[in-house]
Amino acid sequence: MIGKVEDPIIKRSVGRKQTLIVYTRDGSDKRTKTILTPDADAAKPCFSDEDACKIAEWCVKIEDHYSKHHGHSTPMDIEWAKGITGELFIVQARPETVRSAQKANLLKQTQVTEHNPPIIEGSAIGSDAASGRVRVIRDVSEMSSIKPGEILADMTDPDWVPGLRIAAGVITNRGGRTCHAAIVSRELGVPCIVGTKDATEKLQTGDTHTIDCSNGSTGLV
Numbered sequence: 622m623i624g625k626v627e628d629p630i631i632k633r634s635v636g637r638k639q640t641l642i643v644y645t646r647d648g649s650d651k652r653t654k655t656i657l658t659p660d661a662d663a664a665k666p667c668f669s670d671e672d673a674c675k676i677a678e679w680c681v682k683i684e685d686h687y688s689k690h691h692g693h694s695t696p697m698d699i700e701w702a703k704g705i706t707g708e709l710f711i712v713q714a715r716p717e718t719v720r721s722a723q724k725a726n727l728l729k730q731t732q733v734t735e736h737n738p739p740i741i742e743g744s745a746i747g748s749d750a751a752s753g754r755v756r757v758i759r760d761v762s763e764m765s766s767i768k769p770g771e772i773l774a775d776m777t778d779p780d781w782v783p784g785l786r787i788a789a790g791v792i793t794n795r796g797g798r799t800c801h802a803a804i805v806s807r808e809l810g811v812p813c814i815v816g817t818k819d820a821t822e823k824l825q826t827g828d829t830h831t832i833d834c835s836n837g838s839t840g841l842v
């Protein structure tokens with residue numbers, strides 16, 4: 622649709638930006654620190670419609686280039702950044718690990734035949750489903766308590782990836798479709814629901830639940 626219609630943007634939404642990483646600039650040993658995002662900034666989009674169209678145009682060109690190079694369609698995982706001057710940059714591009722590994726003639730579809738009324742909703746990552754005991758994780762020090770086949774709640778720290786490798790599913794309070802938990806879950810094929818806002822308030826360690834990402838963009842617990 623890029624370059625073919627007047628307004629190619631299908632949907633606009635502003636994510637929840639609760640924290641902000643900034644340079645310390647105070648002589649501290651740590652170069653950055655995490656602060657709460659000012660309300661005015663949290664309510665604003667991070668980039669303009671023009672930025673979105675420019676990034677999309679670049680992504681199409683990058684995917685076309687690598688598809689021609691490999692001789693077949695090659696979905697790409699592309700990272701970009703916007704500098705303090707407002708200039709856009711492509712930071713990294715690599716073959717996307719999930720779609721590119723799928724067999725072209727094989728379709729896997731999951732269907733949950735019975736479902737109690739959902740107690741939690743969020744953005745679905747993947748299209749699978751899983752059932753298991755819940756393990757609420759609030760600190761990396763609790764990682765050793767994770768058991769294979771559990772559903773991990775509020776797994777957002779990159780240091781917790783080893784626990785995700787043995788999990789049946791992941792649920793987070795924060796984050797969107799491009800957050801770290803979402804990216805790693807896609808790569809591992811683990812169903813994940815992000816941005817639930819209150820998963821750790823409604824779930825308790827030891828509860829048994831089903832995480833369902835099989836019905837489109839909204840994941841249900």
